[in-house]
Amino acid sequence: MQIYSFFNSSTSYRVRIALALKGLPCDYQPVNIRVGEHRAADYVAAINPSAVVPALVDGDFHLGQSMAIIDYLDACHPEPRLIPQAAEPRARVLELANVIACDIHPVNNMRILRYLQDTLGVTPEQKDAWYQHWVDEGLGAVERLLAQHGRGPWCFGDQPTLADCCLVPQIANAQRMGCRTERFERTMAVYRHACEHPAFQQAEPQRQPDYTAR
Template identity: 90%
Template sequence: MQIYSFFNSSTSYRVRIALALKGLPYDYRPVNIRTGEHRASDYVAAINPSAVVPALVDGDFHLGQSLAIIDYLDAHHPEPRLIPQEAELRARVLELAYVIACDIHPVNNLRILRYLQDTLGVSPEQKDAWYRHWVEEGLDAVERLLAQHGRGPWCFGEQPSLADCCLVPQIANAQRMGCDTSRFVRAMAVYRHASGHPAFQQAEPQRQPDYTAR
């Protein structure tokens, strides 16, 4: 199994957490999205037609999009299960994961921020304000969901789920971009708890072979 990943990509980070939680070995294939390697013709044609990271290659099977990859891993390696089978808990986990994966991340990823600055000509200060606005709006929703439905040290109980796989990278990226996350009390409690778990530590950006400090 190979994972095409960039160390600071929160979507790649989600998949690395899932792989570590399941104890699955894989070959790490770095793709530098800062220099446009994800748009290279050989990568797009042979690995991921969506021209993004992460991508999973499992034998002859190729798959992009982090949530699809984690669902695939759950189907083929169900222990520990990250997307619950029980209907109501499954819905809660997906609800929170989608707030992050569908509402926060798409408007704040690298290609959007570059388009804002390089094509639309917004200032660095305006770009940062854009990032903070959508992070804060999204994490406000996450905090309300956790306050109403969360329980235990993880988002939804005593074991990590897809929700935690999405939440931790989002908070890590928000902090890296200078966002104040202190008011998101429940989300930060989950984040701190996850920071002590070996699988989450193994998946951290600074532990990846393509990590650079800049």
């Protein structure tokens, strides 16, 4: 398998965590989204028509979108399972994961922030306020869901799930952007626990071959 990834992409980070949890070897192919490599004609035509990262190549099968990739990995390599099979725990994991994947990430990813700044002309201070607002909204929902339904050291029990794969990159990005996250106590307890796990450490941005400090 090959993973087309950018070290600071939270969606790529999710997939790297899933691969590491499942112990799946994967050839890392860096795609620098800061300079537009994800929009290069050969990448779009041959790897990912959506012109984003991540993308997974498994033999002749190509797949984009992190949530679809993790679902595919779960179907092909079910141990350890990241999306539960039973209806209620499956729904809870997907509910929380989608708060992050659908409510927080899409309005705060790089192309949105660049559009705000470069096209709409918002100031850096306004851009930062935008980012913090949507982090607060989304993590507030995550915190309430964990308070009502969470248990154990992970989001939902004694083993990591898709919810944890989504939560950790979102917190890492929020902290990198200077957001205030410590008041989300249950959320941050899960984050700190996950950061001690070898698979989550293996997937960290600073451990990727394309990592740069800036």
